[in-house]
Amino acid sequence: MADYDAIIVGSGCAGAIAAYELAKADKTVLVVERGNFAGSKNMTGGRLYLHSLKEVFPNCAEEAPLERRIAHERISLMTSDASFTVDFSSNEMLKDGQDSYSVLRASLDQWLAEQAEEAGADYIYGITVEELVKDGSKVIGIRAGDDEITGEVVLLCDGANSLLAESAVGFQRPKASTLAVGIKQVIEIPASVIEDRVLAGEGEGAAWLFVGDVTKGHVGGGFMYTNKDSVSLGIVATISDLATSSTPIYQMLEDFKAHPAIKPLIKGGKVLEHSGHMVPEGGRNTMPKLVGDGVMIVGDSAMMCMNLGYMIRGMDFAIAAGMHAGRSAVEALDAGDTSAQGLAGYISALENSFVLKDLEQFKRFPHFMESTTRIFNEYPVLVRDVFNKLFVVDGSPVAPIKRSMMPLVKKIGFGKLFKDARGGMKAL
Amino acid sequence: MSELHITVNIDEYLALNKFDVDEETAHIELVENPDMTEFLKLVRVCPAGLYRISEDGKTSFDYAGCLECGTCRIACRDTIIQKWIYPSSTKGIEYRYG
Ligand SMILES: Cc1cc2nc3c(=O)[nH]c(=O)nc-3n(C[C@H](O)[C@H](O)[C@H](O)COP(=O)(O)OP(=O)(O)OC[C@H]3O[C@@H](n4cnc5c(N)ncnc54)[C@H](O)[C@@H]3O)c2cc1C
Ligand code: SF4
Numbered sequence: 001m002a003d004y005d006a007i008i009v010g011s012g013c014a015g016a017i018a019a020y021e022l023a024k025a026d027k028t029v030l031v032v033e034r035g036n037f038a039g040s041k042n043m044t045g046g047r048l049y050l051h052s053l054k055e056v057f058p059n060c061a062e063e064a065p066l067e068r069r070i071a072h073e074r075i076s077l078m079t080s081d082a083s084f085t086v087d088f089s090s091n092e093m094l095k096d097g098q099d100s101y102s103v104l105r106a107s108l109d110q111w112l113a114e115q116a117e118e119a120g121a122d123y124i125y126g127i128t129v130e131e132l133v134k135d136g137s138k139v140i141g142i143r144a145g146d147d148e149i150t151g152e153v154v155l156l157c158d159g160a161n162s163l164l165a166e167s168a169v170g171f172q173r174p175k176a177s178t179l180a181v182g183i184k185q186v187i188e189i190p191a192s193v194i195e196d197r198v199l200a201g202e203g204e205g206a207a208w209l210f211v212g213d214v215t216k217g218h219v220g221g222g223f224m225y226t227n228k229d230s231v232s233l234g235i236v237a238t239i240s241d242l243a244t245s246s247t248p249i250y251q252m253l254e255d256f257k258a259h260p261a262i263k264p265l266i267k268g269g270k271v272l273e274h275s276g277h278m279v280p281e282g283g284r285n286t287m288p289k290l291v292g293d294g295v296m297i298v299g300d301s302a303m304m305c306m307n308l309g310y311m312i313r314g315m316d317f318a319i320a321a322g323m324h325a326g327r328s329a330v331e332a333l334d335a336g337d338t339s340a341q342g343l344a345g346y347i348s349a350l351e352n353s354f355v356l357k358d359l360e361q362f363k364r365f366p367h368f369m370e371s372t373t374r375i376f377n378e379y380p381v382l383v384r385d386v387f388n389k390l391f392v393v394d395g396s397p398v399a400p401i402k403r404s405m406m407p408l409v410k411k412i413g414f415g416k417l418f419k420d421a422r423g424g425m426k427a428l
Numbered sequence: 429m430s431e432l433h434i435t436v437n438i439d440e441y442l443a444l445n446k447f448d449v450d451e452e453t454a455h456i457e458l459v460e461n462p463d464m465t466e467f468l469k470l471v472r473v474c475p476a477g478l479y480r481i482s483e484d485g486k487t488s489f490d491y492a493g494c495l496e497c498g499t500c501r502i503a504c505r506d507t508i509i510q511k512w513i514y515p516s517s518t519k520g521i522e523y524r525y526g
Contacts, residue, residue, distance in 0.1 A: 034514055040522045041496060105526030126518040145517070161498030163513070173505055181499040183475035185441070186525040230525070239503055243469035247433045250477045254436035273525045274441035276475030276495035278502065 004030045004122075005333050007142055007151035009129045009164065011038040012105075013318035014299030014325070015157030016112035017056055021326025023119035027333055030149060031113070031121055032142065034128040039109030042159070043184060043277040045312055046225045046232055047207045048108075049100045052320040057115065065111050066101035067227035068205030069094065072198060075310055076261065078212040078222075082384040083261035102205055102225040102232070103315075104186070129158070132167045132295070138339070139168060139294035153329050153338040154295045157322065160278040162301035169297055171288035176240035177370065178282025180220060180307060183249050184234030185257075187269035191229045197265055198226055209310055212380030214256050216247050219370060221309060222256050224265070230272060231265070233257065236279055236307065238370065279314065281307035284363035290350070291343040298325045304355060306362055308428075309369060317355050324349040368427035372420050378412050432468075438477035442493040449492045450519035455512070456491045456500065462508035470508075473499050495521050 006022050008015045011033040022029045035041040047070055053060045060066075071094060076085040092098055117123055133141040133148055141150035156168050160179065165171040189197075198206040205226030214222035220237030235253055242249060256262055280286075280303040287303045290296065298304075298321045305314035328346035332338045350356045369375070389404045398404075409417065458467075467487050470479035476493045479500070494515075501512040514520070 034517070036518055036522055039526050041520075043523060043526045106523050109526075128514045128517055130513075161496075161501065174502065176502050179499075179502050181473055181475055181497060239473055239499060242473050243503055245472050246431060248472045248477060249475055250438050250441075251434050251436050271441060271444055273523065274438075274445055274476075274495075275523060275526065276497040276499070278497050278499055 002141065002150040002152045004028045004149065004151040006030075006153050006155060006329055007032065007149060008155045008157055009142065010034075010156075010158040010301075011113045011116070011123070012042055012109060012157060012159055012299065013112065013315045014322035015155070016109065016116045017319050017322030018155050018157060018298060018326035018329070019116035019121040020056065020112075020119050021323055022329060023116060023121040025330040026120075027330060029116075029121040030151065031116065031123045032127055032129050032144065033113070033123065033125050036126045037106075037110055038113035038125070039106040042105040042109055043182070043275040044103065044105055044315060045182070045184070045223050045234065045236070046102050046104070047100050048103045049313065049316040051097050052316040052323070054097065056319065056323050061099070061101075063111075065107040066103055068102045068200070068203060070100045070102060070207045071200055071204040072206035072208075074206055074208040076208070076210045077380040077383045078210050078214055078259065078261065079380050079384045080213045080259070082388070083259070084380075084383045084387060085261075100207070102207070102227050104227060104232070129164065132164055134167075137293055139292065152294070152333055153343065155325055155329065156295060156297045156301055157299050157318075158301050160280050160300040160305070165288060165297060165301050168295045169289040169292045171297070174280070174282065174286060174303070176243065177238060178280065178286045178303070178366070180236045180238045180279040180281050181242065181249060182234055182236045182277050182279050183253050184232055184275045185253065185271050186227070186230050186232055186273045186275075187266050188230045188272050189266065189269045193268075194226050194229070194231065200226065210256070211309065212376060213259070215242075215252060215376060216245060217373070217377035218242055218245050219373065219376060223312075224262075231269070233262070233266065236312070238281065241370075279307060279312065280305040281366055283366045284356070284359040285366075287359070290347050291340050293339045296325050296329065296343055296346055298322055304359065306359060308362065308365060309375070313358075317359075320353055320355050321350060324353065324355075362428065364427040368423050372423060374412065374416065374420060382408055382412060432471065432481075439493075442476060445493075446522045446524055447493070448519050448522065450515050453516060454491045455515045455520075456489075456494065456509065457511035458489055459508050459510045462487060466504050466508045469503050470500050473503050475499065
């Protein structure tokens with residue numbers, strides 16, 4: 001007999017939800033989290049599409065510690081001296097099941113862990129799982145320090161920087177082109193000032209992404225999410241390309257904060273925290289095997305994350321995958337078979353859910369982003385030049401639009417513009 | 429660091445974070461005399477700016493401000509990073525916001 005029915009490594013979005021599902025089905029569950037509390041090692045951009053959390057906790061919009069409901073989508077194309085912004089708002093974004101919220105992980109993850117604990121899961125905090133214990137090829141438990149604890153099944157929910165995925169399912173350290181590094185500062189600003197600055201109603205806010213000069217033309221982008229009384233401002237950049245930049249990522253963030261489009265947004269703000277975390281962005285083609293004998297791999301540790309430039313999604317994937325992993329583990333335990341075959345229900349559940357459908361749908365996108373670097377440098381410049389021509393008046397006679405715009409477009413070339421637009425359409 | 433653009437004092441930001449540094453063991457170790465091309469990658473990708481090159485060209489690394497993101501492990505585990513593990517239990521960064 002194993003010590004526990006299920007052992008879960010890591011209490012982020014994936015781990016806590018899987019623990020909740022198992023505990024609710026009266027399985028004995030142990031969650032081992034290396035942070036001193038759930039969330040203390042975690043960082044996100046932050047916007048959670050609420051649909052998947054609602055499936056597990058229908059009242060989460062009222063009960064979970066969410067920051068602001070997102071009512072504005074903004075995307076800016078930036079050069080060092082200009083910025084072009086699209087602002088979209090729609091009642092569709094606010095409807096039940098389509099709504100999304102900014103979040104901070106120290107509070108969100110503690111709430112998720114509380115739900116699992118209240119459902120009966122045992123928790124150990126402040127302990128790092130150092131090794132998976134195996135019997136032949138079957139995972140039978142975990143080791144932390146001198147302690148070994150056994151479980152019928154182990155759920156690996158240890159995030160983007162998983163040190164255990166290789167031992168679990170033979171997933172080797174991912175390539176630097178398939179992961180991005182995220183840097184972020186949480187900046188304190190009074191609630192009413194935030195609402196005034198982003199033109200949002202009470203309790204509402206904006207999700208804002210930036211492309212171009214923010215990464216000095218490198219693959220990636222900037223983000224700003226409004227929290228209750230702070231904003232989360234940061235940058236995500238693909239590691240392999242960033243490694244060739246003449247500006248280190250933390251200096252990019254500093255320059256971003258000084259950009260004329262950002263400076264007034266954070267004026268008078270006080271930096272509360274400086275954080276860093278990786279984002280898996282290689283997509284479907286870089287995902288590992290999702291089950292092995294006695295083990296399942298869930299969330300970021302299995303690269304279940306998507307960075308499309310105009311949106312990042314990982315938390316809603318991790319939550320849905322955690323739910324399916326938990327439920328499939330219950331079925332496997334009931335059937336008395338936690339071999340890879342016995343756990344395969346998890347894979348079919350994901351295939352039938354948005355998790356693998358969306359990752360499959362966008363599987364060409366990572367390659368498109370990587371190979372279309374014009375998005376990060378030439379296009380923001382083109383947009384700036386076009387709108388300078390359109391909006392700047394200096395008293396000299398205005399040339400016909402066609403004559404002033406054509407040379408700008410020709411600088412990049414119609415062929416390339418057409419190719420990139422077509423490539424983008426195909427990848428999306 | 430003439431070819432790199434760095435003006436910010438990153439230590440002022442790291443000082444805002446809550447850390448409980450493990451003074452006994454370094455959880456990340458570099459090889460001796462690391463290759464400069466590889467080291468420069470780490471200067472650029474580490475969000476805590478812990479990989480540094482002084483005016484006279486000397487490299488240095490201090491694990492004390494580490495955010496435990498793993499970026500240096502992904503960039504250089506097969507070259508100049510010879511050890512990368514998580515800090516021992518309860519130690520390291522503790523995000524209050526995240
Ligand atoms: C800058 C940035 C912006 C992002 N923006 C968004 C966004 O706007 N929307 C969105 O949906 N997603 C976003 N994401 C992605 C999202 O944050 C992740 O996809 C999500 O957090 C994954 O959840 P997870 O449970 O798989 O992993 P995590 O939340 O990382 O949880 C892993 C847990 O495992 C623990 N752990 C790790 N190793 C061990 C061990 N050996 N022993 C014990 N415990 C261990 C960790 O402490 C942690 O608690 C962003 C990510 C970043 C970095
Ligand atoms: S883990 Fe992240 S913060 Fe720590 S040294 Fe490596 S890159 Fe820097």
